[in-house]
Amino acid sequence: MLAVADSDSYLKWAAGLLNALPASWITELTVVRTPITPSDGQIEAAVSGTRSAPAPVLSARRLRRSAERFRPDVVLLACTGPVVDALAAEILSDLRPRPVFVSGLPGISVPATEKAWLYRSGCDLFVVHSGREVAEFSAIGRELGGGGGVALARLPYLDLSAPAPQGGPARRDRVVFATQAKVPRRREEREEVLLALAALAVARPDLDVVVKLRARESERQTHNERHHYETLWTEMAEEGRLPQDVPRDAVSFAAGAMHEHLTHAAGFVTVSSTAALEAIARRVPLLVLSDFGVSAEMINLVFEGSGCLGTMEDLAKAGFRMPTEEWCRANYFHDASASDWIARISALVEDARAGRHVPARSVLDGPEHATARRRARLRLEVPPKVLRYGYRAKRRMRRYLKTF
Incomplete structure (x- = not known):
């Protein structure tokens, strides 16, 4: 599994999910560069307590090359919605063999929203963390179409523990x-x-x-x-x-x-x-x-x-x-035996290897969403400093034009 994150909260979630996988799985964790890329300190804090090392920050192009070398069976897109859509639909869409794309949300997702589903409807599995969330997102998926199944996992950091402090139990003050x-x-x-x-x-x-x-x-x-x-x-x-x-x-x-x-x-x-x-x-x-x-x-x-x-x-x-x-x-503290996300991913991988898997189709495919997808790609492909200069110039031009 290759896990790709774009922000501090999604990186923490991805590291926790990787930590919950069977020890036999080969995993790789990366951060794709965007304007909300976490700092070195945030990256270190996000992976703390997991088996993942601090993740490297890669441009979209380098991420693509890394994925081609790694040849993952599964790509976990642990990113904000527009970035998930751009990665699944364009930047990583033609990897061969095609991996199973998995996404989800890193925290409390009640009530479920259509927007969260739409951006991730190009993924084969959508991971959430309570029975209520599974029911609500499944209903949205049936209504809007696209996407794959909805799977249940424990929020990964609920089961992580800090290293025992030296000298006995920590003082709780x-x-x-x-x-x-x-x-x-x-x-x-x-x-x-x-x-x-x-x-x-x-x-x-x-x-x-x-x-x-x-x-x-x-x-x-x-x-x-x-x-x-x-x-x-x-x-x-x-x-x-x-x-x-x-x-x-x-x-x-x-x-x-x-x-x-x-x-x-x-x-x-x-x-x-x-x-x-x-x-x-x-x-x-x-x-x-x-x-x-x-x-x-x-x-x-x-x-x-x-x-x-x-x-x-x-x-x-x-x-x-x-x-x-x-x-x-x-809410979130269901018995571990109820979680089915790992089994669901394994089944999807088996189907993909056997040629039986039909990839999910994004609801956002089509010309009416092309402009928004291009904007998301800009966030991935243009260095953040250049983007910020561009945004400032755009705001100044708008203010200037308003004077006429």
């Missing part, structure tokens, strides 16, 4: 807040979260309150983060907008592998992050903040009925809790 790039959207809402974390730090000096960043401000993520938490905290401190009893170092900021932070965690909090599932897997009490709503837009709808929803008032009181067993069984 940390509260970890996991950021999410997309929500909450407003600056004021993010500042409210930071103030609630600061209130907890003041009330509980025995706890180290840490904001676990997906990326430093200079690094790229799968999704753009308009208001970076570390920058907001610095601005609040410099402008004197912290309460008088809150020192500047009340809240700290750190990157790195999530499982390493959870090793020391007494509590976990997020507005919406798949890392909440990692906390549950490690029996770390948690809070999923509901102050800004519980909805598909907030990416926290799946936590309804879990027992983990709470408010910033609960956070200030360290009111962490564990989810119900019933919710866990229905």
Whole structure:
């Protein structure tokens, strides 16, 4: 299996899936260069705890040559939707022998969306992580057509464990807040979260309150983060907008592998992050903040009925809790025997070798989608710096033309 990722979250997912494969499988992990390519530090954190080495970053052309040399039976396209479509439909489409193309989503995917399916409809298998997601995406596939089957896997990093700390069990004296790039959207809402974390730090000096960043401000993520938490905290401190009893170092900021932070965690909090599932897997009490709503837009709808929803008032009181067993069984913590993704891939490979496999056909094939596909190829084939210069020039030209 050749796994191709394009961002930090997809790379972490791909490394985890490769780690779950039988030891007899030969695997290779790469990062394809795009404007959201993870930094060296992000790459190292993403593969931490897995058997994969830090993945090389390849241009689209070098990726193609690497695939020709490797001759994979399976290509796992662990990428954002437009990149999956461009790789499967054009850049890797005529590999011979044709590999089985597999894709999927790296985290919570409730509710299922048509857009996610459309971009991956050229793949032979779509991997998701709960029975609910299998049902919802299967229904979308029947309605829209294209694509192959939908398979079930455990979210791979739920079963990864950090190396045992030297000197015995780690001290659990940390509260970890996991950021999410997309929500909450407003600056004021993010500042409210930071103030609630600061209130907890003041009330509980025995706890180290840490904001676990997906990326430093200079690094790229799968999704753009308009208001970076570390920058907001610095601005609040410099402008004197912290309460008088809150020192500047009340809240700290750190990157790195999530499982390493959870090793020391007494509590976990997020507005919406798949890392909440990692906390549950490690029996770390948690809070999923509901102050800004519980909805598909907030990416926290799946936590309804879990027992983990709470408010910033609960956070200030360290009111962490564990989810119900019933919710866990229905959402992401199914028995490992229910996962069928490896068996499904193996069957597809056998069919391909025997000449019985009919490749999936993308719903996005056709002239009406050609322009969007060309844009996706540009992201893969043009160096990011050149793209950024091009985007800036385009914006300037638009502003210039508006003056006439």
